[in-house]
Amino acid sequence: MSHKVWFALSTTVLAAVSLAGCGSANNQTKTGGAPPPVPVSVAKAETETVPMEVRAVGTVEASAVIQVKSQVSGELVRVAFEEGANVKQGDLLFVIDERPYQEALQQAQASLARDTALLSQAQANRARDVAQSKSLEADAARYANLVKDGIVSKSQNDQSAAAAEAIRGTIAADEAAIESAKASIESDKTAINTAKLNLSYCEIHAPVSGRVGNVLVHQGNLVAANGSTLVTINRLQPIWVTFGVPELHLSEIRKSAVNGALPVTVALQNDPKQVAHGKLSVIDNTVDAATGTIKLKATFENTDGLLWPGQFVDASLTLGTARNAVVVPAEAVQAGPKGQVVYVVKDDQTVDLRPVTVGVSRGAKVVIDQGVATGETVVTDGQLRLFPGAKIRPVPAGTVDSQQL
Numbered sequence: 001m002s003h004k005v006w007f008a009l010s011t012t013v014l015a016a017v018s019l020a021g022c023g024s025a026n027n028q029t030k031t032g033g034a035p036p037p038v039p040v041s042v043a044k045a046e047t048e049t050v051p052m053e054v055r056a057v058g059t060v061e062a063s064a065v066i067q068v069k070s071q072v073s074g075e076l077v078r079v080a081f082e083e084g085a086n087v088k089q090g091d092l093l094f095v096i097d098e099r100p101y102q103e104a105l106q107q108a109q110a111s112l113a114r115d116t117a118l119l120s121q122a123q124a125n126r127a128r129d130v131a132q133s134k135s136l137e138a139d140a141a142r143y144a145n146l147v148k149d150g151i152v153s154k155s156q157n158d159q160s161a162a163a164a165e166a167i168r169g170t171i172a173a174d175e176a177a178i179e180s181a182k183a184s185i186e187s188d189k190t191a192i193n194t195a196k197l198n199l200s201y202c203e204i205h206a207p208v209s210g211r212v213g214n215v216l217v218h219q220g221n222l223v224a225a226n227g228s229t230l231v232t233i234n235r236l237q238p239i240w241v242t243f244g245v246p247e248l249h250l251s252e253i254r255k256s257a258v259n260g261a262l263p264v265t266v267a268l269q270n271d272p273k274q275v276a277h278g279k280l281s282v283i284d285n286t287v288d289a290a291t292g293t294i295k296l297k298a299t300f301e302n303t304d305g306l307l308w309p310g311q312f313v314d315a316s317l318t319l320g321t322a323r324n325a326v327v328v329p330a331e332a333v334q335a336g337p338k339g340q341v342v343y344v345v346k347d348d349q350t351v352d353l354r355p356v357t358v359g360v361s362r363g364a365k366v367v368i369d370q371g372v373a374t375g376e377t378v379v380t381d382g383q384l385r386l387f388p389g390a391k392i393r394p395v396p397a398g399t400v401d402s403q404q405l
Contacts, residue, residue: 038382040392041394041399042378042379044378047325051322058241058243060239062239063240064210069228070223072225073222076220088209101202104191212232212233214231216228234309237301238302241264243296244295246292253283253319263280263318278301280297296317328366340355345376345392357369
């Protein structure tokens with residue numbers, strides 16, 4: 001290609017670029033000026049009376065977990081309940097073979113009868129010997145006087161005194177036999193009570209009302225006293241829900257709890273419409289240093305059986321009521337680089353980005369502790385296209401995405 005042809009083509013391209021640039025400038029001049037208003041949804045900040053709530057995820061716990069064990073050894077001859085059933089306090093659960101314990105009771109009763117007879121015999125012997133002792137003592141006294149007068153010999157007097165002394169020894173032996181028989185009787189009574197107690201342990205009854213789990217030792221097995229757990233009972237009425245809240249709420253919780261038990265509401269995570277109402281019953285005595293939370297426990301009557309051990313629930317602790325609280329829709333609050341912010345609409349329909357301090361949430365609304373006043377208008381949808389000073393155009397809720405700039 002010759003230099004003349006190349007020069008001609010270059011001149012043509014430059015001219016075309018210059019014309020395009022002029023056209024673009026003319027178009028910008030025609031369409032220049034402020035950007036169009038941004039379509040957004042807005043809402044008024046209102047004053048309401050709202051409950052002051054602390055929310056957390058809680059865990060349902062049985063109010064008592066009883067591991068049922070046998071207090072005697074023997075063969076398990078009967079299981080008197082169905083696995084997974086509800087039982088009442090005192091219901092029969094298991095039966096241990098009672099024959100060895102019946103025999104032990106009979107032996108103890110026989111020993112008591114024998115020792116009672118021995119006591120009666122010892123008491124009869126003592127009564128006889130006491131009567132005989134009176135006669136011998138009288139004879140000894142008489143012989144002692146007669147020997148002084150020489151009426152009886154000294155040997156006769158000695159024999160009479162020896163007989164009186166011997167009967168006193170016999171009486172002492174009788175009294176010892178009586179005490180021994182009494183001690184044996186007390187031992188027999190203790191053995192009888194022990195045998196009766198062991199015999200009663202052959203029937204194992206539910207110590208609390210609740211729900212039984214799986215049978216862990218089946219009929220026909222030998223069980224040892226205080227050995228393996230036979231079944232576990234969970235008490236479900238009442239039932240507990242434990243949850244942790246940030247320690248910054250501790251002082252307010254303690255202050256509010258002085259006036260009475262604080263109400264706690266829990267909702268099932270898979271069905272938030274299913275709720276239960278209870279009372280705060282325990283504030284733990286230690287803040288968890290690892291998580292910075294304090295553990296709380298609430299008690300629920302659970303008469304409808306809604307709550308089940310091991311469930312995760314959404315717990316809400318009500319600390320009191322905030323009057324004249326400023327509330328805005330929850331979607332108005334956005335995350336900013338230094339905390340939470342809200343776009344506030346000014347009188348000239350421009351927006352101001354304002355940092356806020358958010359309080360408790362209540363349904364679809366949140367409490368604004370600082371940053372927004374009652375009656376101010378806040379942006380609830382369309383914030384992504386806004387910047388401080390941007391002009392806005394209010395549109396109905398839910399229609400922002402369909403609007404054109």
